[in-house]
């Protein structure tokens with residue numbers, strides 16, 4: 001059982017928050033409701049008190065609260081923070097870091113995953129400022145359940161209705177921290193491709209989408225770790241509750257990883273770092289007529305091998321290998337040559353599996369030669385298998 005904070009704001013769809021509350025309770029979780037002052041004008045806190053069995057929090061300065069600094073105390077207790085419905089106003093306050101009531105102050109103190117389900121009139125939803133606020137929050141790892149289309153309370157038809165409460169509950173349960181086997185551990189994960197510029201418009205890269213690394217980061221977070229994700233250029237949203245460091249080139253990725261490696265207990269390198277780069281990038285676009293028939297490339301630094309050489313004090317280092325053939329043999333060689341604890345080798349030769357796909361199949365080989373082959377799994381499920389293998393290794397190290 002986990003404790004979930006449910007923030008509710010003054011949208012007409014507020015009545016649906018009761019169903020969301022019930023959904024989390026049915027899944028066995030305890031829910032603490034936080035209302036904005038304006039929300040209490042639409043639905044009195046007594047209804048949420050009755051449904052949740054706990055006194056709804058509204059005010060920041062409340063003499064009757066048993067805690068001295070309630071927003072900080074509650075933030076430490078919860079496994080998930082959901083805001084549904086979220087008004088345009090609360091999105092703006094969260095995005096700006098404004099903390100002038102309990103809900104907005106609490107947002108700044110929360111470290112667990114955050115899920116927001118906005119609801120508003122379609123014109124408000126499409127206002128550039130609202131979209132900008134959402135973009136900023138997404139960049140910080142906040143997850144969203146976007147509004148649905150249909151009949152709106154104001155009489156208009158369009159996009160802006162609060163998403164289906166069942167969907168919000170399902171997404172919330174998915175984000176909820178699972179166990180705490182990695183609590184207190186710092187995990188460094190890399191993901192995505194790198195882009196090596198030839199000139200301002202052309203680059204050398206690969207088909208990595210970043211999905212596998214993002215799932216590895218998500219699963220570590222679900223197990224309670226503090227996660228830093230160093231990500232190359234990707235089009236996917238980062239998981240909630242983790243620090244994301246964006247890089248573009250292999251050299252930038254190396255710098256970011258090298259700096260953070262000493263404070264990481266476990267490092268998982270799932271990025272598909274370019275093996276080659278250009279000796280230098282042209283400052284201006286090279287004209288077609290100026291392009292040579294063959295281009296000179298130089299190798300990039302082997303980040304993983306560099307870390308293997310530095311590894312000590314019980315740190316665990318895991319590498320990924322994207323292979324089109326001889327999976328097991330290549331993985332075995334990589335464990336040895338790069339001084340790794342575990343290699344996850346995936347077959348990228350087939351359509352729909354591996355690179356730029358939702359599914360993956362892998363062979364895991366650890367430093368003691370233990371081999372595990374998986375079926376074709378979702379990348380999320382494979383991330384769980386990888387973490388189980390890493391946790392086995394940690395047990396052996398104790």
Ligand SMILES: Cc1cc2nc3c(=O)[nH]c(=O)nc-3n(C[C@H](O)[C@H](O)[C@H](O)COP(=O)(O)O)c2cc1C
Pocket residue numbers: 008009010011012013036037038039086087088089090119120121124
């Ligand atoms: C009946 C009514 C319904 C409203 N529904 C919404 C809504 O769905 N979404 C929204 O962003 N604002 C809505 N508003 C406007 C917000 O209540 C208003 O911006 C308020 O200042 C937000 O305060 P809060 O975010 O602290 O709850 C509504 C206002 C009224 C009076």
